[in-house]
Amino acid sequence: MQGSALIRDLSRQAFRSALARSARRLDEAELRRPAMVFAPHPDDETLGCGGTILLKRRLDVPVRIVFVTDGSGSHPELLPPEELSKLRAREALEASKLLGVDTSRVHLLGFPDRYLLEHREEAISRVVALLEAHRPEQLFVPYAAGENPDHGSTCLIVHEALRRVNRPVTVLEYAVWSWRYWPNVRRDGALWDPRTWVRNTASTVRGLVRSSAFRTCVNVHEVLAGKRAALARHTSQLERRHGDPRWVTLRDVDGGEFLECFFDGFEFYRRIDFNPRPIS
Ligand SMILES: [Zn+2]
Numbered sequence: 154m155q156g157s158a159l160i161r162d163l164s165r166q167a168f169r170s171a172l173a174r175s176a177r178r179l180d181e182a183e184l185r186r187p188a189m190v191f192a193p194h195p196d197d198e199t200l201g202c203g204g205t206i207l208l209k210r211r212l213d214v215p216v217r218i219v220f221v222t223d224g225s226g227s228h229p230e231l232l233p234p235e236e237l238s239k240l241r242a243r244e245a246l247e248a249s250k251l252l253g254v255d256t257s258r259v260h261l262l263g264f265p266d267r268y269l270l271e272h273r274e275e276a277i278s279r280v281v282a283l284l285e286a287h288r289p290e291q292l293f294v295p296y297a298a299g300e301n302p303d304h305g306s307t308c309l310i311v312h313e314a315l316r317r318v319n320r321p322v323t324v325l326e327y328a329v330w331s332w333r334y335w336p337n338v339r340r341d342g343a344l345w346d347p348r349t350w351v352r353n354t355a356s357t358v359r360g361l362v363r364s365s366a367f368r369t370c371v372n373v374h375e376v377l378a379g380k381r382a383a384l385a386r387h388t389s390q391l392e393r394r395h396g397d398p399r400w401v402t403l404r405d406v407d408g409g410e411f412l413e414c415f416f417d418g419f420e421f422y423r424r425i426d427f428n429p430r431p432i433s
Pocket residue numbers: 193194197301304329
């Protein structure tokens with residue numbers, strides 16, 4: 154291992170274990186609360202909270218997964234959106250099954266990937282209907298800041314639905330793309346270039362400030378193998394289709410370091426206890 158990679162690796166371990174030490178663990182009583190997981194794209198449920206879902210299902214706690222978009226935007230130049238959306242729906246159901254969530258508890262809303270915000274009102278109504286029909290006590294929702302636009306839109310849509318439903322619920326927000334800063338992943342570009350240095354330093358500072366919001370965590374060490382197995386079912390995101398070198402996968406992001414952010418044994422959440430406003 155090169156010197157800079159070793160320093161990054163040690164810094165990352167120190168940072169992640171400091172984050173875990175300072176975060177409050179979700180205890181068993183909270184793990185036993187029925188949950189609904191919102192995934193902007195198929196794979197976010199496993200990356201962000203797959204270990205927590207597995208632990209809940211071990212306790213036989215009801216969990217539903219809502220896939221908000223159809224995932225058809227991941228490789229639009231290489232596969233027609235209709236094909237990609239069918240493929241990703243199949244993968245979503247297979248991964249959910251490995252997480253212990255039966256197909257009857259999976260909801261594929263099918264909004265077009267990358268264009269969720271254009272369907273905001275319809276999406277809010279669909280989420281309101283789900284919250285009213287199933288009355289989950291905990292919601293797992295993507296974190297908005299520094300994320301892909303569909304992640305931000307999903308967060309906004311669920312919070313607006315919750316405001317309309319007006320019931321007490323705990324929201325646990327999980328990050329995906331916003332973990333991409335040093336020391337979680339390598340720095341890009343030439344280290345000696347001042348502009349690169351400024352950009353990387355700004356990204357690290359922003360990341361560290363945001364990470365201070367993630368004060369709740371779940372120790373998922375004992376279910377990491379199951380989490381990896383579930384993620385592997387999202388084959389279109391993990392393997393090059395027919396070996397095509399143009400087919401980019403999650404393993405390519407930051408030389409694989411990004412993917413490892415989700416397998417170090419803890420899942421972190423920003424917790425919001427939503428209390429209904431009084432009806433006047
Ligand atoms: Zn996503």
